[in-house]
Amino acid sequence: MPTSLIIGCGDTGVRVAARAVAAGEEVVGVVRSAASAARVRxxxxxxxxxxxxxxxxxxxxxDRLFYFAPPPREGDTDTRMATALAALPSLPEYVVYISTSGVYGDCGGAWATETQPLRPGTARARRRVDAERQVRALRGDAIVLRAPGIYGPGRLPVDRLRAGEPILDDAAGGWSNRVHIDDLAEYAWQAGRTRWAHGVYNACDGQPTRLGIFYDTLADMLGLERPARIGWDEAETRFSAMRLSFLRESRRLSNARLVADSGIEPHFTDFRDGLAASLRAQSAD
Structure with a gap:
């Protein structure tokens, strides 16, 4: 019986674990808290x-290693991954790592494909680049999934909208990319059991938009006021340094390589459908 090991078995990991269990595999999810352990069980x-x-x-x-844990909060390398990979008793047959599209840095709104040079603009992104390098060094055929903003049940800016928080005006900001968590989990699971032609993929819905339309659509669905828009001067006094760092980078992610190599179209190609499904799932809980 094949064994799947999921290091960092959080929201995405639990979804992959459920798929592996359904396939009859032995599954081990590595977590830090009792609450997370209960979700895995x-x-x-x-x-x-x-x-x-x-x-x-x-x-x-x-047999299958899924590494979804974030790097440490400091430094330019992922020492956490280095320790984990060194501790593995044997080399897995399949390795999948969920990275971030932040490794591309600011592209000035241009389309970002997997072939362009990486230009990480933050230490956080440099740690991800290092993690990608480590995974590919472990296995040359390891799969790296570069994910943008992950949304889904419990992962929506509902509290911000209810609190009446403003957002950066689209005229001052860049492009927004996203992937529904169920689509990301499906990509990761399939990448961990089949061989794809390339090693790195943009794991996104392939439909970038401006940030405002995402917030406005969610507000409309919730029957809330659409958020007010602010410029950079005010944003710099209201938003955290991390949030500002995301807003300063603009790129449009293509998922053409992923769809072509995997044969899998994202279920939620339109974020509106993804938002509606997420809200239904939250209501059911």
Whole structure:
């Protein structure tokens, strides 16, 4: 029976775990908290509670490695991943890593494809570039999925809208890219069980928009006021440094390579459908 090991088994990881369990595999999800462990067990997988900055000698051997844990908060390298990969008892047959589209840096609104040079503009993105390098060094055929903003049930800016928080005016900001969490989980699961022609993919819906339309659509669905727009001067006094760093980068992500190589179209090609499904799921919970 194949074994799937999911390091960083959070929202996306639990969805991948459920798919692996349904396929009859033994699944181990590595988590940090009791609450996360309970979610892993709820889908039929085994939870392993570990501190990724500590002793990882308990990591089991696996056929499929899914690495979804974020890097440390400081530095230019992902020391956490280095420790985990070194602790693996054997080389997995399949390796999948979820990275970020932030590795491209600011593209001035141009389309970003997987072949262009990486220009990470923050230490956070440089850590992701290092993590990609480590994964590809472990296995030359490892799959790296570069994800933009992940949305889905429980991952929507509902509280910001209810609080009446403004957003950056589209005239001052750049392009927004996204992927529904269920689509991302499906991409990761399929990447962990089949061989694709390339090693790096933009894991997105392929339909970039301006940020305002996303917020306005969600507000309309919730029956709330659309958010007010502000310029950069005010944004710099109201938003966190991390949020500002995201807003300063503009690019449009193409998913053409992913669709061509995997044969999988995202279920939620239109974010409006994804928002509606997410709100229905939240109501059901």
């Amino acid at each position: 709820a889908v039929g997988a085994r939870a392993l509670t570990l501190d990724l900055d500590g002793d990882l000698s308990a990591l089991p051997a696996c």
